[in-house]
Amino acid sequence: MADKQAPSKSGWGQRIVQLPLWARLACAAVLTSAIVLLSKWLILLLLVALGLWPIVLLIGLVVLGLVSSRRGGWPWMRAWLSARLRGLVVPTLSVAMALLIGGLVIMFTDRAVYKALGDGLVGEALGLAFGNLARAYAALYQGALGDPFRILTALGRWLGGEGIQRLVGAVRGPSDSLVQSVPYIFAGLAVALGFRTGLFNIGAEGQIGIGWLAAVIIGFSFTGLPAAIHLPLSIVVGAIAGGLWASIAGILKARTGAHEVITTIMLNYVSFRLSDWLLCGPLEFTQGTCRTRDIATSAYLPRFLDHPVTLHWGFVMALLAAVVAAWFLFRTTWGFELRTVGANPDAARYGGMSVAGNYTLAMFLSGCLAGLAGVSQGLGITHNIALGFSAGYGFDSIALALLGKSHPAGVVAASILFGVLRAGAGRMQSVAGIPTEIVQIVQSLVIVFIAAPAIIRAIYRLREARREEIEVTILSRGWGA
Numbered sequence: 001m002a003d004k005q006a007p008s009k010s011g012w013g014q015r016i017v018q019l020p021l022w023a024r025l026a027c028a029a030v031l032t033s034a035i036v037l038l039s040k041w042l043i044l045l046l047l048v049a050l051g052l053w054p055i056v057l058l059i060g061l062v063v064l065g066l067v068s069s070r071r072g073g074w075p076w077m078r079a080w081l082s083a084r085l086r087g088l089v090v091p092t093l094s095v096a097m098a099l100l101i102g103g104l105v106i107m108f109t110d111r112a113v114y115k116a117l118g119d120g121l122v123g124e125a126l127g128l129a130f131g132n133l134a135r136a137y138a139a140l141y142q143g144a145l146g147d148p149f150r151i152l153t154a155l156g157r158w159l160g161g162e163g164i165q166r167l168v169g170a171v172r173g174p175s176d177s178l179v180q181s182v183p184y185i186f187a188g189l190a191v192a193l194g195f196r197t198g199l200f201n202i203g204a205e206g207q208i209g210i211g212w213l214a215a216v217i218i219g220f221s222f223t224g225l226p227a228a229i230h231l232p233l234s235i236v237v238g239a240i241a242g243g244l245w246a247s248i249a250g251i252l253k254a255r256t257g258a259h260e261v262i263t264t265i266m267l268n269y270v271s272f273r274l275s276d277w278l279l280c281g282p283l284e285f286t287q288g289t290c291r292t293r294d295i296a297t298s299a300y301l302p303r304f305l306d307h308p309v310t311l312h313w314g315f316v317m318a319l320l321a322a323v324v325a326a327w328f329l330f331r332t333t334w335g336f337e338l339r340t341v342g343a344n345p346d347a348a349r350y351g352g353m354s355v356a357g358n359y360t361l362a363m364f365l366s367g368c369l370a371g372l373a374g375v376s377q378g379l380g381i382t383h384n385i386a387l388g389f390s391a392g393y394g395f396d397s398i399a400l401a402l403l404g405k406s407h408p409a410g411v412v413a414a415s416i417l418f419g420v421l422r423a424g425a426g427r428m429q430s431v432a433g434i435p436t437e438i439v440q441i442v443q444s445l446v447i448v449f450i451a452a453p454a455i456i457r458a459i460y461r462l463r464e465a466r467r468e469e470i471e472v473t474i475l476s477r478g479w480g481a
Contacts, residue, residue, distance in 0.1 A: 142424075187369070206271035235372070235379070
């Protein structure tokens, strides 16, 4: 019958929603406590899985095949994979093309290769070139994801009762990659949130510095505080400092129409010079070092495992920030207003939304996220701030937002990719003698191919995406409009 209601969905999600509020809070508290208590083992499992990703991928495909055998076989599996991987084709091919071109640069920028070519030894030259390529990318892989054979050996010995330290040492590569991805995630989310509102926050680098500086100042200024108070206080102050710094550009945009690209670029220079004066002047701990004193141990972001693994709770904070950002943008009224203002300010104003207020709010939230990138570095890695702290995370974040299509999940994936490249660059230089600038070339090429997907589609003869499947990312409005 036409008026017959559809059967209601059942499942754990529906049952949890039907529980009283106190029961849901109790479940959340129990789950959070369990995760905290098991965090060391969960992180170790994550690092091992990242280091052994081909095996994990194979296991996942086997499990998916078993599930598909009960739900329709290959057609169901193909439809499931197509629905989830369709949007990854161009980014994946972009990364592959960037690695290919970067490999050509590695192969044909060696003097020994040119000498062999000059002597007419083409075969020897090609052998040297491919040898350089193999050593470089092998070192890049091992520096970023570890040696799979070493991880398997250490895992077997640990399961045999030998001890965990050998396994901890084997997963240093995956740990370094995730550590490098933490500020990338925060900064990428900052720029992506601005893009969603039609703002181009190019000042994330300066906001990272302000957040870093504020968190470190709180970290060493208060002594004797318990970690339960000192650490959250340092984190919150650092985030708010970055947000307030970015709000200057937001207020100028809202009140005077000043373009945020210009104001945030100028604020970058202001923050750099302000930090230079403070670090070589009032905040300098030892004459001639241009750095602050170390923060108190109560303000440290705790690490999950012993040395040499440096992965800290900032990684969990970054993932939570991505979840909260996705919820805020796509599940709240404020997020809807921000996205509406970004899509069409005139329509938003006609609908009764405050365009100026949303610009200011977006820049504040974006600055808070960028500030957290600095907080994670200051409290989790360096434990101080020194002259020349800028590492380019804020400028790379523009590429991350583009690569992730301004979606928090995409930003996290792109950040881990850039973290992998950055972590492996050091080993590539030390082992293979390849300068780290090669990795920057690869990153730049990824940006080029992502920004111009028509190049990839033309090279690989891919069909143009259907109009309804194209997700439009609004970078900014107001370039003279």
